[in-house]
Amino acid sequence: MNENLEIRCREFIENRDTLKRVFRMENSYLYPVCANIFCTRGIRAEEGRLRQCDALLKANMGIFSNFRGTLRMPVVSMLAVMEAPDLKIKEMGDHYRLLKQYFFGSQYLALVAMLLTETEPAHPMGEVAARGRTVYDRMKKEHPFLTSSEDSVFAVLLALSEKSDEQLIAEMEDCYDKLKTRFHSSNDVQAASHVLALAEGTTLEKTARMIALFDLLADRGRKYGKYHELPVLAAVSALPAALSDLVPDILAADEFLAGQKGYSVWSVSKKTRLMHAAMLTAGAYTPHEAAEAAAMGSTVAMIAAQQAAMCAVIASSAAAHSAANS
Secondary structure, eight states, X not given: OOHHHHHHHHHHHHHHHHHHHHSTTSOTTHHHHHHHHHHTTTOOOOHHHHHHHHHHHHHHSOTTOTTSGGGHHHHHHHHHTSSOXXXXXXXXXXXXXXXXXXXXXXXXXXXXXXHHTTOOOSSOHHHHHHHHHHHHHHXXXXXXXXXXXXXXXXXXXXXXXXXXXXXXXXXXXXXXXXXXXXXXXHHHHHHHHHHHHHSSSOHXXXXXXXXXXXXXXXXXXXXXXXXXXXXXXXXXXXXXXXXXXXXXXHHHHHHHHHTSTTOSTTTSOHHHHXXXXXXXXXXXXXXXXXXXXXXTTHHHHHHHHHHHHHHHHHHHHHHHHHHHTO
């Protein structure tokens, strides 16, 4: 394991444990995702900072707000890594109200409003929101039964792309058709196709590389998940690195996690653990500072793809949590 990834893995466990101390009896599926929010920014989670941001959230958002409930921990984690959380929480609310002019209010819309606070789009936010609705309607037309409020997140992130609407839809559909021949969960394949549409390259190159990564992990004795894990695999496959480098790092991160508390066979499945390893590897190959200096292009597209993958994981975590408590 390279040094950068090893440091990230150790900080990931520390951040997760800190979050568990602050947010007791919360959605257990979200602790790793939120821990990674800190890892991708090279910041350690601090109990005091988290509690301050939690109080800030409660002071600014009502008890029935979509920013609270399932999204409470992700929102507080995001605020905790920001320099001016008091300003950012207001910005989140502004983005959400703007997006509600085009979409029904939901926790997914709150999620994308949260992510937009870290984005400096090339166009005014109103144009991004309007374009997001156009993209969503096109997605709905192609897949009327698959597309739901969850996909509003992807639609708005796709609206940040410099690609035309026609190109985005064409790439999503082509990626979907190509991946569907190998993976059979339509909803998860659709989410992965959204991630790949944000990445650079031809659809043939992108889907072939994602499938090759899946097969290479299997050849090394690791069965990667074929359901909600797919968007993360898509994001990792979009990294500008050789698969011969990515695979050993994913395996090394997986081996590290296997020895950590909370990753026993009774707590987390091997496929979920491998997804977390892939998530950590993606972050290790993408310094967060790169987004600040890059124009809309390969770097920002790659980071947007990883944001989309994170959204998919949060959405699936929320669904899994609800099912477990029903």
